[in-house]
Amino acid sequence: MKLITRDTDYAIRALVFIGRSDKAIISVSELVRELKIPKPFLRKILQILNKKNLLRSYKGNKGGFILKKGLEKIFLLDLIKIFQGSLRLNECFLRKSICPNIKTCLLKKKIDKIQKLVTSELENIDLKSLFEK
Amino acid sequence: MKLITRDTDYAIRALVFIGRSDKAIISVSELVRELKIPKPFLRKILQILNKKNLLRSYKGNKGGFILKKGLEKIFLLDLIKIFQGSLRLNECFLRKSICPNIKTCLLKKKIDKIQKLVTSELENIDLKSLFEK
DNA sequence: GACAAATGATACTAACATGGTATCATTACA
DNA sequence: TGTAATGATACCATGTTAGTATCATTTGTC
Numbered sequence A, B: 001m002k003l004i005t006r007d008t009d010y011a012i013r014a015l016v017f018i019g020r021s022d023k024a025i026i027s028v029s030e031l032v033r034e035l036k037i038p039k040p041f042l043r044k045i046l047q048i049l050n051k052k053n054l055l056r057s058y059k060g061n062k063g064g065f066i067l068k069k070g071l072e073k074i075f076l077l078d079l080i081k082i083f084q085g086s087l088r089l090n091e092c093f094l095r096k097s098i099c100p101n102i103k104t105c106l107l108k109k110k111i112d113k114i115q116k117l118v119t120s121e122l123e124n125i126d127l128k129s130l131f132e133k
Numbered sequence C: 001g002a003c004a005a006a007t008g009a010t011a012c013t014a015a016c017a018t019g020g021t022a023t024c025a026t027t028a029c030a
Numbered sequence D: 001t002g003t004a005a006t007g008a009t010a011c012c013a014t015g016t017t018a019g020t021a022t023c024a025t026t027t028g029t030c
Helices: A006-020 A028-035 A039-051 A076-084 A106-122 B006-020 B028-035 B039-051 B076-084 B106-122
Strands: A055-058 A064-067 B055-058 B064-067
Touching: A006 A028, A006 A039, A006 A064, A006 A076, A028 A039, A028 A064, A039 A055, A039 A064, A039 A076, A076 A106, A106 B106, B006 B028, B006 B039, B006 B064, B006 B076, B028 B039, B028 B064, B039 B055, B039 B064, B039 B076, B076 B106
Parallel strands: none
Antiparallel strands: A055 A064, B055 B064
């Protein structure tokens, strides 16, 4: 089981690189040189981040991306939601018709508790904290 | 992201049913009637549980399975390990040659902490606790 | 002993998710 | 006007999950 998939991971690294750079605009080509991520894949990821309002893009020659908000305002949970869908650890496999106690199912409740734990951790990790001790 | 896959889920339900039954031996056919799980799939799951020493099997007519240890001694983490491999939330995607700070990577450390949290929860949930308030 | 009903072993398959490519259109700086 | 960038979108490869199919073996019951 993975908590973070590859696209989320790449997104983190790209955002952190952009945020820490002193250049105004960073292009995908530049990111690829630094981060060794396949270019078309990274492009796709940045396009998504652009649509989700974490980046702003500039088209045309000398174009690229800038952060739309500070790294300290971007949280791991945001990125996981974007690339992996909302965190729902507690989905039940048995339909209501089969499992009569879906409302009271203790397994569901216990997993729900774990999910709350994980979520509360992830929503407090911002990207800035990933490179500052 | 799923914390528990379908085979783990089915295994839980089958084990709990066997453990709560007052019959001596439970066959797959019986379980299928009660739990509405596809028979060949459930057979495969029980064969694995047998090999992993959670069940003991009896072949032949009137055969079936019994628990090899009490439900209070079977923990969620055991089953997750059997069907989903060991829980490793913190695997890193970038090779050492690319990511120089693999040893000090803060992301890895933070996810490691979450993994410890989740593990310590899962290893304390036994199957008996799933139907006793 | 024969039959039926069970598990053991194992190979196969279908569907979905993940990780990535490829291509063409559009934009904008120099 | 050329070139280097992003936008949009369709496609593809691989792995994992979920499930089937089949044949062999065992064992209780008549």
